Amino acid sequence: MEKVKAAIIGSGNIGTDLLYKLKRSNILEPTIMAGIIPESEGLARARKEGLVTTHEGIEGLLQLADQFDIAFEATTARAHMENAPLLKKANKIAIDLTPAAVGPYVIPLVNLNEHLGEPNVNLVSCGGQATVPFVHAMREVAPVEYAEIVATIASKSAGPGTRQNIDEFTDTTARGLEKIGGAKHGKAIIVLNPAEPPILMRNTIYGIVEETDPEKLLRSIERMLTRIKEYVPGYRLRAKPLIEDVPDGKKKVTLFVEVEGAGDYLPKYAGNLDMMTSAAVKVGDEIGKHLLAGTWKKKDNVEARA
Amino acid sequence: MSDKVKIHILDSTLRDGSHALAHQFTAEQVTNVVKALDDAGVEIIEVSHGDGLGGSTVTYGFSKQSELELLKAASSVIKKAKLAVLLLPGIGTKDDLKMAADFGAKVAQIATHVTEADISEQHVGVAKKMGMEVISMLMMSHMGSPEKIAEQGKLVESYGSDVVLVTDSAGALMPHSAKERIAALRAAVKIDIGFHGHNNLSLAVANSVAAIEEGARWLDACTCGLGAGSGNTPTEVIAAVLDKLGYETGIDLWKIMDVAEEIVQPIMPKPVRIGKVSLTMGYAGIYSSFLLHADRAAEKFGVDARDILVELGKLKLVGGQEDQIVEVALALAEKKKQVPGRENLQT
Numbered sequence: 001m002e003k004v005k006a007a008i009i010g011s012g013n014i015g016t017d018l019l020y021k022l023k024r025s026n027i028l029e030p031t032i033m034a035g036i037i038p039e040s041e042g043l044a045r046a047r048k049e050g051l052v053t054t055h056e057g058i059e060g061l062l063q064l065a066d067q068f069d070i071a072f073e074a075t076t077a078r079a080h081m082e083n084a085p086l087l088k089k090a091n092k093i094a095i096d097l098t099p100a101a102v103g104p105y106v107i108p109l110v111n112l113n114e115h116l117g118e119p120n121v122n123l124v125s126c127g128g129q130a131t132v133p134f135v136h137a138m139r140e141v142a143p144v145e146y147a148e149i150v151a152t153i154a155s156k157s158a159g160p161g162t163r164q165n166i167d168e169f170t171d172t173t174a175r176g177l178e179k180i181g182g183a184k185h186g187k188a189i190i191v192l193n194p195a196e197p198p199i200l201m202r203n204t205i206y207g208i209v210e211e212t213d214p215e216k217l218l219r220s221i222e223r224m225l226t227r228i229k230e231y232v233p234g235y236r237l238r239a240k241p242l243i244e245d246v247p248d249g250k251k252k253v254t255l256f257v258e259v260e261g262a263g264d265y266l267p268k269y270a271g272n273l274d275m276m277t278s279a280a281v282k283v284g285d286e287i288g289k290h291l292l293a294g295t296w297k298k299k300d301n302v303e304a305r306a
Numbered sequence: 307m308s309d310k311v312k313i314h315i316l317d318s319t320l321r322d323g324s325h326a327l328a329h330q331f332t333a334e335q336v337t338n339v340v341k342a343l344d345d346a347g348v349e350i351i352e353v354s355h356g357d358g359l360g361g362s363t364v365t366y367g368f369s370k371q372s373e374l375e376l377l378k379a380a381s382s383v384i385k386k387a388k389l390a391v392l393l394l395p396g397i398g399t400k401d402d403l404k405m406a407a408d409f410g411a412k413v414a415q416i417a418t419h420v421t422e423a424d425i426s427e428q429h430v431g432v433a434k435k436m437g438m439e440v441i442s443m444l445m446m447s448h449m450g451s452p453e454k455i456a457e458q459g460k461l462v463e464s465y466g467s468d469v470v471l472v473t474d475s476a477g478a479l480m481p482h483s484a485k486e487r488i489a490a491l492r493a494a495v496k497i498d499i500g501f502h503g504h505n506n507l508s509l510a511v512a513n514s515v516a517a518i519e520e521g522a523r524w525l526d527a528c529t530c531g532l533g534a535g536s537g538n539t540p541t542e543v544i545a546a547v548l549d550k551l552g553y554e555t556g557i558d559l560w561k562i563m564d565v566a567e568e569i570v571q572p573i574m575p576k577p578v579r580i581g582k583v584s585l586t587m588g589y590a591g592i593y594s595s596f597l598l599h600a601d602r603a604a605e606k607f608g609v610d611a612r613d614i615l616v617e618l619g620k621l622k623l624v625g626g627q628e629d630q631i632v633e634v635a636l637a638l639a640e641k642k643k644q645v646p647g648r649e650n651l652q653t
Binding site for chain 2: 146148150152155163164165166167169170171187189190191192193194195199202204206208238239242252254256
């Protein structure tokens with residue numbers, strides 16, 4: 001079957017993990033990896049997997065423009081700000097794993113269909129990918145007054161970008177809980193834990209929802225869990241969802257989540273990073289299906305946001 | 307001018323003390339305490355949710371009144387003292403700091419786990435830019451070796467912090483281990499050094515004195531020792547001790563004793579004491595703020611709070627991971643029911 005060709009920009013940990021995940025895709029075929037360091041391990045691994053590589057960054061990649069349709073941006077926000085207009089001009093679809101947020105935020109199981117045709121989509125944050133689907137699952141049953149999440153990640157899995165701008169995580173994730181998850185108010189907390197051996201990513205998700213049947217909430221949560229496990233097999237609930245009565249006839253839902261990475265290239269404890277690469281491939285697959293079926297309609301980014 | 311060595315005291319009754327009241331301070335109480343502390347000559351008065359700005363959450367407990375209201379109340383009566391706030395990057399953000407500065411905060415305590423100071427660079431920078439004095443707190447200092455603390459101290463110094471605090475969040479340090487950490491910092495940084503103690507092993511005052519002897523010049527304290535776990539270094543006690551040792555704090559001893567007895571004590575739901583759970587925290591090195599959360603979870607799920615703490619210790623939990631307490635309690639309760647294994651949703 002014909003596949004959609006995909007390029008990876010960035011030959012670091014994330015780009016390399018994407019490489020192995022894309023190799024397994026039934027929809028996408030990774031064809032190019034673009035980096036900036038000729039001797040980087042990522043580029044060597046990509047060559048070994050049969051990809052064309054360039055160490056001349058975006059310029060090198062755009063010289064191979066006939067060999068890809070979708071580009072995964074696994075560099076930095078700053079780099080993507082520069083790359084985004086160039087990719088758009090070359091008529092390529094960008095899936096942005098950086099915090100640049102040039103395009104709209106996308107959580108694959110929740111709002112991808114609203115953004116069909118977007119030339120550029122952004123993946124929110126690891127915490128957003130891990131928690132927003134469940135706020136949405138609650139919202140499908142009853143209005144969510146308030147959603148709060150605590151993401152605890154291994155210190156070793158937080159790169160310098162995250163560390164230097166930790167507010168970006170809290171702000172972006174909280175907005176995701178509201179705008180995509182559908183909570184009236186959202187709050188996100190991140191904790192870095194330096195324990196050795198490194199801990200798996202954990203997320204606690206709280207939702208304060210309007211009075212509703214707890215069974216309905218449970219079923220909606222279970223359905224979402226099944227769907228998320230399809231692309232993140234290491235996503236688990238560590239205990240049964242806790243549903244309690246709180247004042248004003250509302251319900252408080254608590255979910256204890258653990259995310260173990262697939263260990264493709266990133267270590268298994270880095271479930272937070274795996275969450276991002278898995279979501280990226282899921283988004284790529286969905287876009288790819290539309291491209292193959294001819295149902296992908298391009299629309300101008302500015303228009304789409306107006 | 308006296309030639310006595312000056313020790314800077316930050317009174318955190320309305321911040322760390324907030325843990326002991328499950329963050330239920332009212333604007334009226336804040337007004338009364340700030341007025342009295344100011345009048346007693348306390349140099350810096352801190353007002354925030356116990357877990358810092360933005361800490362009013364399901365995870366850490368909702369405040370009775372918003373930080374904005376409490377800060378407004380504090381700045382409306384404060385005269386000589388400087389108003390301080392606490393921020394934990396990851397919980398609060400730079401926007402919270404800006405709000406606090408708008409409401410008159412002059413000092414920002416920026417706290418991270420002892421190994422993670424590099425997440426605070428932006429926050430220190432923003433606070434400095436707004437003209438605030440910045441105190442960097444290295445929490446759970448007992449989990450960091452003196453070398454680690456020296457390394458992290460250098461980091462916060464490079465970000466522009468004015469003071470670095472060895473922060474004994476678990477009340478687990480001994481006088482000698484507090485001293486080792488202060489000494490390591492003194493050899494590594496030029497900025498001022500301080501100490502924040504908890505009384506889980508009844509060593510908060512002794513450790514503070516040890517820190518001063520080793521060159522620390524800043525201390526955190528709480529009137530009546532109000533605070534997380536077994537409470538903090540009592541302001542009125544450390545003021546008396548430092549006075550006897552010949553240091554200058556600017557605090558009027560009789561007045562601060564009156565504040566403790568007449569203003570703060572009546573607000574306290576129960577006296578702060580070293581109970582079996584908070585003692586276990588000091589003994590096992592557990593974050594003091596977990597106390598009420600562990601107590602509540604223990605009662606709710608019918609398990610011993612100490613067993614919860616032991617599990618939390620095994621998981622090497624750091625400050626901010628209050629969310630894990632209920633999960634651990636749930637798991638212990640399941641185990642007690644002798645259900646084999648954990649019940650997971652997926653099969």
